[in-house]
Amino acid sequence: MTTLKESLIQTTCAYCGVGCGVDVALAGNQPTQLEGMPEHPANYGRLCVKGTHLLDTISNENRLSAPEIxxxxxxxxxxxxxxxxxxxxxxxxxxxxxxxxxxxxxxxxxxxxxxxxxxxxxxxxxxxxxxxxxxMSSAVAGYKRAFGEDVVPCDYEDLEHTELLILIGSNAAWTHPVLYQRIARAKRMNPTMKVVVIDPRRTDSAELADRFLQLKPGTDAALYNGLLRYLADNQLLDDDFIAKHTDDFATALAATQSWTIDEVASYCELSRHEVSQFYSEFATSASAISFYSMGINQSSSGVDKCNAIINAHLASGKLLKTGSGPFSITGQPxxxxxxxxxxxxxxxxxxxxxxxxxxxxxxxxxxxxxxxxxxxxxxxxxxxxxxxxxxxxxxxxxxxxxxxxxxxxxxxxxxxxxxxxxxxxxxxxxxxxxxxxxxxxxxxxxxxxxxxxxxxxxxxxxxxxxxxxxxxxxxxxxxxxxxxxxxxxxxxxFTQPSEIFDEWARLTSFENNGSRQLNLSALAGMSSREYNALRPIQWPCIKGDNYQHGQVFSQNQFSTTNKKARFIAITPQLPKQVTSSEYPLVMNSGRIRDQWHTMTRTGKSATLSTHITRPYIELHPKDASRLGINNDDLVRAQSKVGEVIANAKITDSLRAGECFMPIHWNQQFASSANVGKLYSSIADPISGQPETKFTAIKLQPVEFSQYMDVFVNKQSNCQADLTAQSDYWLKVNASNCSQYQLAFNDVIADALYWCQQSSGIKGQWSGFYEGATQRIQCIANGRLVFVAMVTNEQVTTSIEWINHLFSQSALNFAQLQSLLTATPDEEFSQGRQICSCFKVREKPIVDAIKAGTHRVDELGLQLQCGTNCGSCKTELSQLIKRHAVIAQGQQIDVLVTV
Amino acid sequence: MNHKQRVVVVGNGMVGHHFVEQITSLINPSSDAEVTVLSGEERLAYDRVHLSEFFAGKTADDLALTNEQIYADWQVRFYTNAKVTHINREKQQVTTSEGAIFDYDKLVLATGSFPFVPPIPGKDREHCLVYRTIADLNAIKHSASSSKVGVVIGGGLLGLEAANALKQLGLETHVVEFAPQLMGVQVDGGGGRLLKDKISALGVQVHTSMATEEIVDGDSCRYKMCFKGGETLETDLILFSAGIRPYDNLAREFDLAVGERGGIVINDHCQTSDQNIYAIGECALWSNFIFGLVAPGYAMAKIAAKHILSSHSDCAFTGADMSTKLKLMGVEVGSIGDAHGRTQDARSYVFDDQLSGVYKKIVTDPAGTRLIGAVLVGDTSDYDNLLQYHLNDLALSVAPESLIFPLAPTADTISIADLPAEAMICSCHQVTKHTIEQAVLAGAIDLVGVQTVTKACTGCGSCKSRVNCIIEHCVTEHSLAVTQAEPKRLSDSALIPVTELA
Incomplete structure (x- = not known):
C-alpha cells in the first residue's frame, strides 16, 4: 500500500459572516480532516457545529454536471x-x-x-x-448616512475588551456561535463586563445575559431614541466629540424629545426599571458595543433603527475606541x-x-x-x-x-x-x-x-x-x-482570480487620496504566488509605513465631505404588516443552530440535521391553550399572502401573541414550510431590505387522516413519487437513510402496496398491522432498505434508530422484530440530540444534572457534551436551570457558566 | 315405527353422496332404514372439486365417487335423470318430472347450487357457458374446439380453475374480475396481487377492477366484451364463474323457509322449517350463511344422518372452518380462518417476498397469542402447521412473526405428539387425530389404509402430510409391525378399544 501524500490547506468557512479560518488536511487529493485555523484572528482555532461538519457537505449528491438549456x-x-x-x-x-x-x-x-x-x-x-x-442592506445604509461610507467601525477584539455588550436583534449563540463563545470567554475573564440581550424572544443568547429586555417587536429605535434623550438629560454626552466630529446633533436630539423613560417603557412594553437601568449602564460603562444583526435590519424602518443605535454611540463618544461601537454583524461569508x-x-x-x-x-x-x-x-x-x-x-x-x-x-x-x-x-x-x-x-x-x-x-x-x-x-x-x-x-x-483581485485592489486606491476608507493599495501588484499565500488581513491596507492595517477613521475623520459624522433624526416606526382580528398573531423568523440559509448545503449533513429535525412554529402557551394546540401538533399559519404548515412548539420564551419559525426549510425538504411565504413584499424605503421579522398571521391545528414516517436508503430515488402523492411532507437526511414524514387527507388502505409502488423497491417486504397502525419494512440482499410507520395520529420515529438499522450489513431477526413492534434500542430512546459533535442526547445530560452536576464544564467532563465546538453550551445551561435540584440556600446563579 | 324408515335423498352431488355414505355406515340396512337417491343428473355422484382434471385427460368414470355396484352393495335405491318437481309435505311424497312418486319419512334436500350468471346483455349467446357439471364441461370442450380466445368472468377459486381448463384446451385465456383482486374470498389484497402476477406469468391474462357491461358481436373474434370505462376485449368463448346461487326452488314452491337472498333455512340439526325435511350442502342456509365448500357440506351430511337415525342425537352443526389449501395452475394458495383480519382488533403479520414470489400473512387475536387466520400464496408449506394452531386454538409459544418470517431463527412447528386427541386433522371428513390413531392401531398402518377406514384425506387432500405424520408417529410409538390384517371400514361406534391391542 502506498502512503498518500499528506498536506494542509487553509481556507475560510462557508457559512456566516464571522469568517472563521479552517485547516483542511488532505491525504492525496482527498480532504480527510477539518479543524479551526489556530492563527486566524476571527476564530483562533474555534469552529461552530456547522463549520465542524463542513466536510459532510462536500458531496456530489444533487450536483449539476453540465450546462442545460x-x-x-x-x-x-x-x-x-x-x-x-x-x-x-x-x-x-x-x-x-x-x-x-x-x-x-x-x-x-x-x-x-x-x-x-x-x-x-x-x-x-x-x-x-x-x-x-x-x-444587511439597512446596516449599509445606516453606516453610510452616519459616516459617509459603509464602514463597520469595530473589530472582534473589541468584543473581548468591552465593559458592556448589548446584543440587540441578534441570536449570536446560534447565528454567530464563534463570536458568542468569544464573548462568553471574555465575560468569564472580566467579571465586571455586563451583557444585555434585547430581543422579543428569549433566545439561547439570553443565557449569558445579565439583563434580558424582552421588548415589543420593532420598537428598538424608540429604545435608542430614549437613550439619546437620557444621555442629554443627564449630562452624560461626549460634548467634545459631538462638537468636533459630528453634525446635526440638535435635530437628532429634538426628535427624541417625547421619548421619556416612561414613554419608552410603555412603547417597548418594558418596565420603567428595565429601561432606566439599561440607560444608566450604557452611560456609565467605560465602553459599550451594540452588536446587531437581522433583528434590526430586517425591518421596514431598519435603516432608522441602525442610525438610532449609531446616534447613541456618537453622542456618548462610544465608538472608534477599544471595546466600543455600533457593530453590525453580517450573516453570509x-x-x-x-x-x-x-x-x-x-x-x-x-x-x-x-x-x-x-x-x-x-x-x-x-x-x-x-x-x-x-x-x-x-x-x-x-x-x-x-x-x-x-x-x-x-x-x-x-x-x-x-x-x-x-x-x-x-x-x-x-x-x-x-x-x-x-x-x-x-x-x-x-x-x-x-x-x-x-x-x-x-x-x-x-x-x-x-x-x-x-x-x-x-x-x-x-x-x-x-x-x-x-x-x-x-x-x-x-x-x-x-x-x-x-x-x-x-x-x-482574466485567467486567474489573482488577476481580478489585483485589478480590484487597484480600483480601491485609484484617485482615493484618503477619501475612502476602503483602500487595498498594499495588496495591489501581488504575484499569483503572493496572492495564494495571502494571510488574513483587515482593511484599510494602505501602502506605506505610516498606515496601520485595519485602522478606520483615524483621528475621528469620517468619509463625509466635511469629515464629520452625521446624527440622523429618528422617528420610530412600528412594522408595516399589522395584526388584525383576522390575523391576530405576529410571526417572527430566524435561523436555528445547525442549519444555514435554505439548507442546500447543511441539509446534506446528517449530523447537522439531528439537532432540530423538522421545521416548527413556536407559540406561547397562552395562545396554544386558546387555540387548542398541543406540542408537536401540525399547525397551519396563514398570513394575507401565504400559508405554511409545521409542528407546533410551545414555549414561554416568546411573548404571548407572538410566534417564531425558522427560515431554512425549502421545497426540497418540506411541502410547505417556507416562512418567506408569509411575508408581504414590504421593504425599508431607504435600503430596500424586506420586513421579514414581523407579519400578521392566524394559526390553526391541521389534522390529517393518516400519517406515515417513511425511511428509504440513500440510493433510492423515490422522493418525487413519495411526496407527490402526499398532502404534507417533510424530509430529513441521515447518514444511511432519508426520512419522509408524510400525511394524507385520505387514508391509504393498502399501505404495503402503496409503499411498494411509490418506492419502486423490490425485496423481502414484511409488515405488522393492528388497526390503523401499520409498520412496513423491506430487506434486500440482507440489508434494510425501506421502513414505513403508519398511524392515524402523528408519531415521530427516532431517525437515529432507523439510521442505525440501515447501517447494518445484515439485519437480524431481533432487529426486524424491533421494527415490527416499533421498539427502539435503549440507546436510541435517549431524547433529543443536544451536542452534535459528540452526539450526546438529552436524557443522560438530564440524569447527570439530577445527580448533582450543575455546571456546564462539569457536564463536559462527564459526558463530553459542549467540549468541542461549544455551540450547545447555552442549551446545556438551560437544561441545568430546568432540571437542577437546588439544595436549600444554594444560589441559582452559580449554574450559569457558559 | 313398524316399517323401515324411508329416507329419500334429493340430489346426488358430493354432499348428497356423502350423506348416503354416512347413513349407510350407521345403519343396519336390512332392518333400520331404506335409502332412496333421486339424481337429476344422468350419472351418480362425481368429484366436482377435481372437475378441471377432466380436461387433463380424466374421464367421467375417473371422477366418479361411486357407482351402481357400490350403491347396490349398500342396498341404496337410486334413480338418475329423476328430477324432483313436487313435494307433498302432508302425504310425505315427492314426485319426479317423469311422474314417479316416492314416499318418505325423512326427506333430505341436497340439491346444491347453480352458477350465477350476472344479468349482462348478451349473456345468453351460444358460446356463453358455465362451469359446474360434467355436462357443462362437455359443452365447453365442444365450444373450445372452434375457438381461439376464451374469457372467464370471475376471478374466484372456481373461475381460476375454469381458466386453467380453457388454457389446457389451448385457448388464449383471460380472466375478468369485477373486484380489484383475484380470489377475494380466500386471500387478502397482498396475496391477490402476487396471485395475479403468478397467474399472469403462466400466460393467463388477468383483468381486475373490470365491470362487463355488454357482450356484442366481435370483430376479430366471435364476441366482444364491453367494459365500463370503454375498454373492450374480443373473445370466442365466455365462461361465467361469478359465484353460486342455492338450488332452493323446491323449498320456495312448497313453502319451506328460505333466506332473504336464497338458501333453505336450516337449524343446527340441518332440519328445514319442516322437521321431516333436511337440507344439506350448498342449498342450505345456516345462520344466514351458505357454505360454498365441500367440507361443511360433509359435516352437515354427517349431522343430518345421525339426527335422522336418532332425533335425540346431540350432535349439531356449529359452522365450519373455511380454510383451504390448493394449487391453481401450479400456484400454491392457502387460506385459513379470518384471512382478511376482519376480527375486531386483530393483528396481522405479513411477509411478502417479491424476489421469490412468496406471500404469507398470519392473523392473530388482539393479544397475539392465538392464530385466527392466514393467507399463503406461492408456498403453502406452512399451511399444515398454521392450520393446527388455528383449528385447535393452540396458544402460540413464540412471537407470531416467527411462524412465517424466514429470518426467524427456528421455525416453530407443532409436533404431532403435542396435538390433542380431538385435534381435527381432516376438515373435509371431520376426522380427528384420535380416530386416525385408532385406525392405525387397528391395523391401517399406511395412508391408503387410513383413507379406506376413516375417509381422512379423501376430500381436498390437504391433510395428507399430517395424516402421514400421525401414522408414522403411531407406528413408531407402538412398534407396530407392517404386516397386519386387512383393514376394515371403521365407524365411530365401532372403534376398537385400545386395551384390546397389546
Whole structure:
C-alpha cells in the first residue's frame, strides 16, 4: 500500500459572516480532516457545529454536471453563446435595464467584482442586486448616512475588551456561535463586563445575559431614541466629540424629545426599571458595543433603527475606541465583499456612489469601459416586481435561492414564470429556483473555488480549493467572463482570480487620496504566488509605513465631505404588516443552530440535521391553550399572502401573541414550510431590505387522516413519487437513510402496496398491522432498505434508530422484530440530540444534572457534551436551570457558566 | 315405527353422496332404514372439486365417487335423470318430472347450487357457458374446439380453475374480475396481487377492477366484451364463474323457509322449517350463511344422518372452518380462518417476498397469542402447521412473526405428539387425530389404509402430510409391525378399544 501524500490547506468557512479560518488536511487529493485555523484572528482555532461538519457537505449528491438549456445538456460553449446572444438581443431591443443579475453573498469577491463590472460598466445598467439585500442592506445604509461610507467601525477584539455588550436583534449563540463563545470567554475573564440581550424572544443568547429586555417587536429605535434623550438629560454626552466630529446633533436630539423613560417603557412594553437601568449602564460603562444583526435590519424602518443605535454611540463618544461601537454583524461569508465591490443596485463600486458624476467618471476611466450606470438599479424586491411586470426580461441568478429567501414566494414564482429568460448558475442540480430556469449553469461550490472573502470585521481571507471542481462545473467569474467576451466586451480577459483581485485592489486606491476608507493599495501588484499565500488581513491596507492595517477613521475623520459624522433624526416606526382580528398573531423568523440559509448545503449533513429535525412554529402557551394546540401538533399559519404548515412548539420564551419559525426549510425538504411565504413584499424605503421579522398571521391545528414516517436508503430515488402523492411532507437526511414524514387527507388502505409502488423497491417486504397502525419494512440482499410507520395520529420515529438499522450489513431477526413492534434500542430512546459533535442526547445530560452536576464544564467532563465546538453550551445551561435540584440556600446563579 | 324408515335423498352431488355414505355406515340396512337417491343428473355422484382434471385427460368414470355396484352393495335405491318437481309435505311424497312418486319419512334436500350468471346483455349467446357439471364441461370442450380466445368472468377459486381448463384446451385465456383482486374470498389484497402476477406469468391474462357491461358481436373474434370505462376485449368463448346461487326452488314452491337472498333455512340439526325435511350442502342456509365448500357440506351430511337415525342425537352443526389449501395452475394458495383480519382488533403479520414470489400473512387475536387466520400464496408449506394452531386454538409459544418470517431463527412447528386427541386433522371428513390413531392401531398402518377406514384425506387432500405424520408417529410409538390384517371400514361406534391391542 502506498502512503498518500499528506498536506494542509487553509481556507475560510462557508457559512456566516464571522469568517472563521479552517485547516483542511488532505491525504492525496482527498480532504480527510477539518479543524479551526489556530492563527486566524476571527476564530483562533474555534469552529461552530456547522463549520465542524463542513466536510459532510462536500458531496456530489444533487450536483449539476453540465450546462442545460431548457433541461437539455449542452456544451459550455453553446450555453455561453446562448446566454450572450439572448442578453444582447434583449438589450438591443429593450435597453440595458431590461436585464438583471441577482447575485449572492456566497460569491467570492472576485466573482462579485466581475458581475458588478459587467453589469455597471459594460451592459450599462445597475440592475445587479444581491441576497445581502435581505440581511444587511439597512446596516449599509445606516453606516453610510452616519459616516459617509459603509464602514463597520469595530473589530472582534473589541468584543473581548468591552465593559458592556448589548446584543440587540441578534441570536449570536446560534447565528454567530464563534463570536458568542468569544464573548462568553471574555465575560468569564472580566467579571465586571455586563451583557444585555434585547430581543422579543428569549433566545439561547439570553443565557449569558445579565439583563434580558424582552421588548415589543420593532420598537428598538424608540429604545435608542430614549437613550439619546437620557444621555442629554443627564449630562452624560461626549460634548467634545459631538462638537468636533459630528453634525446635526440638535435635530437628532429634538426628535427624541417625547421619548421619556416612561414613554419608552410603555412603547417597548418594558418596565420603567428595565429601561432606566439599561440607560444608566450604557452611560456609565467605560465602553459599550451594540452588536446587531437581522433583528434590526430586517425591518421596514431598519435603516432608522441602525442610525438610532449609531446616534447613541456618537453622542456618548462610544465608538472608534477599544471595546466600543455600533457593530453590525453580517450573516453570509462574503456579504461584506459584495458591499465592497458594489454588488448592490444602489452602489457603484469600491464604496463609490452611483449618482455621483465624479465617481461615475472615476470608475469608467479606471475600467476604460464603454459605459457606466448612472442611476440606481432595481433592488431585490423591485427587481422581481419589474420581472413580473415584464420590464426586466432576462435575469441571471447566481448562487442564491430567491424562491425560498425572498418574501411573498408566490409572487416570486409568478415573476420567474413570466420572465423570458431565467439563467441560474448554482452548485446544486435542483432547488426551488432552478425549477424555473431556462438555462442552468453548473458552478463550483465551496471547497472548489479560489478567491477572497471579507468578514464582519473587514478582514479579507483567502478561500482556497481543497478539491477539484465537480464534473463540468466552472467558477462564477469564468462563466461571467466567457459571456461578457461573447457579448463583445473587452476587460474580461482574466485567467486567474489573482488577476481580478489585483485589478480590484487597484480600483480601491485609484484617485482615493484618503477619501475612502476602503483602500487595498498594499495588496495591489501581488504575484499569483503572493496572492495564494495571502494571510488574513483587515482593511484599510494602505501602502506605506505610516498606515496601520485595519485602522478606520483615524483621528475621528469620517468619509463625509466635511469629515464629520452625521446624527440622523429618528422617528420610530412600528412594522408595516399589522395584526388584525383576522390575523391576530405576529410571526417572527430566524435561523436555528445547525442549519444555514435554505439548507442546500447543511441539509446534506446528517449530523447537522439531528439537532432540530423538522421545521416548527413556536407559540406561547397562552395562545396554544386558546387555540387548542398541543406540542408537536401540525399547525397551519396563514398570513394575507401565504400559508405554511409545521409542528407546533410551545414555549414561554416568546411573548404571548407572538410566534417564531425558522427560515431554512425549502421545497426540497418540506411541502410547505417556507416562512418567506408569509411575508408581504414590504421593504425599508431607504435600503430596500424586506420586513421579514414581523407579519400578521392566524394559526390553526391541521389534522390529517393518516400519517406515515417513511425511511428509504440513500440510493433510492423515490422522493418525487413519495411526496407527490402526499398532502404534507417533510424530509430529513441521515447518514444511511432519508426520512419522509408524510400525511394524507385520505387514508391509504393498502399501505404495503402503496409503499411498494411509490418506492419502486423490490425485496423481502414484511409488515405488522393492528388497526390503523401499520409498520412496513423491506430487506434486500440482507440489508434494510425501506421502513414505513403508519398511524392515524402523528408519531415521530427516532431517525437515529432507523439510521442505525440501515447501517447494518445484515439485519437480524431481533432487529426486524424491533421494527415490527416499533421498539427502539435503549440507546436510541435517549431524547433529543443536544451536542452534535459528540452526539450526546438529552436524557443522560438530564440524569447527570439530577445527580448533582450543575455546571456546564462539569457536564463536559462527564459526558463530553459542549467540549468541542461549544455551540450547545447555552442549551446545556438551560437544561441545568430546568432540571437542577437546588439544595436549600444554594444560589441559582452559580449554574450559569457558559 | 313398524316399517323401515324411508329416507329419500334429493340430489346426488358430493354432499348428497356423502350423506348416503354416512347413513349407510350407521345403519343396519336390512332392518333400520331404506335409502332412496333421486339424481337429476344422468350419472351418480362425481368429484366436482377435481372437475378441471377432466380436461387433463380424466374421464367421467375417473371422477366418479361411486357407482351402481357400490350403491347396490349398500342396498341404496337410486334413480338418475329423476328430477324432483313436487313435494307433498302432508302425504310425505315427492314426485319426479317423469311422474314417479316416492314416499318418505325423512326427506333430505341436497340439491346444491347453480352458477350465477350476472344479468349482462348478451349473456345468453351460444358460446356463453358455465362451469359446474360434467355436462357443462362437455359443452365447453365442444365450444373450445372452434375457438381461439376464451374469457372467464370471475376471478374466484372456481373461475381460476375454469381458466386453467380453457388454457389446457389451448385457448388464449383471460380472466375478468369485477373486484380489484383475484380470489377475494380466500386471500387478502397482498396475496391477490402476487396471485395475479403468478397467474399472469403462466400466460393467463388477468383483468381486475373490470365491470362487463355488454357482450356484442366481435370483430376479430366471435364476441366482444364491453367494459365500463370503454375498454373492450374480443373473445370466442365466455365462461361465467361469478359465484353460486342455492338450488332452493323446491323449498320456495312448497313453502319451506328460505333466506332473504336464497338458501333453505336450516337449524343446527340441518332440519328445514319442516322437521321431516333436511337440507344439506350448498342449498342450505345456516345462520344466514351458505357454505360454498365441500367440507361443511360433509359435516352437515354427517349431522343430518345421525339426527335422522336418532332425533335425540346431540350432535349439531356449529359452522365450519373455511380454510383451504390448493394449487391453481401450479400456484400454491392457502387460506385459513379470518384471512382478511376482519376480527375486531386483530393483528396481522405479513411477509411478502417479491424476489421469490412468496406471500404469507398470519392473523392473530388482539393479544397475539392465538392464530385466527392466514393467507399463503406461492408456498403453502406452512399451511399444515398454521392450520393446527388455528383449528385447535393452540396458544402460540413464540412471537407470531416467527411462524412465517424466514429470518426467524427456528421455525416453530407443532409436533404431532403435542396435538390433542380431538385435534381435527381432516376438515373435509371431520376426522380427528384420535380416530386416525385408532385406525392405525387397528391395523391401517399406511395412508391408503387410513383413507379406506376413516375417509381422512379423501376430500381436498390437504391433510395428507399430517395424516402421514400421525401414522408414522403411531407406528413408531407402538412398534407396530407392517404386516397386519386387512383393514376394515371403521365407524365411530365401532372403534376398537385400545386395551384390546397389546
Amino acid at each position: 431548457n433541461n437539455k445538456q449542452v456544451s459550455w460553449s453553446e450555453a455561453s453563446d446562448y446566454v450572450a446572444s439572448e442578453f444582447s438581443k434583449i438589450i438591443a431591443e429593450h435597453g440595458p435595464d431590461a436585464v438583471a443579475f441577482y447575485v449572492s453573498g456566497q460569491l467570492l469577491t472576485e466573482d462579485y467584482y466581475i458581475a458588478n463590472k459587467f453589469m455597471k460598466g459594460y451592459i450599462g445598467s445597475a440592475n445587479i442586486d444581491t441576497n445581502s439585500r435581505l440581511c 462574503n456579504a461584506m465583499g459584495g458591499r465592497e465591490v458594489g454588488g448592490l443596485a444602489n452602489q457603484l463600486a469600491a464604496h463609490l456612489d452611483i449618482e455621483n458624476e465624479q465617481h461615475q467618471s472615476l470608475v469608467k476611466r479606471f475600467w476604460q469601459s464603454p459605459t457606466i450606470a448612472t442611476q440606481a438599479g432595481a433592488k431585490a424586491l423591485d427587481m422581481f416586481d419589474a420581472i413580473r411586470a415584464g420590464k426586466i426580461k432576462a435575469v441571471w441568478i447566481m448562487a442564491t435561492n430567491p424562491m425560498v429567501s425572498l418574501p411573498n414566494t408566490d409572487a416570486i414564482a409568478e415573476a420567474l414564470k413570466a420572465c423570458e429568460l431565467v439563467v441560474v448558475s448554482d452548485c446544486v442540480a435542483s432547488n426551488d429556483t432552478l425549477d424555473y430556469a431556462h438555462v442552468k449553469l453548473p458552478s463550483t461550490g465551496w471547497g472548489e473555488k479560489e478567491g477572497t472573502v471579507t468578514n464582519s470585521e473587514r478582514r479579507i481571507s483567502r478561500q482556497r480549493a481543497i478539491i477539484a471542481p465537480f464534473a463540468g462545473a466552472k467558477n462564477d467569474w469564468q462563466i461571467l467572463c466567457d459571456v461578457a467576451k461573447k457579448m463583445g466586451f473587452s476587460g474580461f480577459d
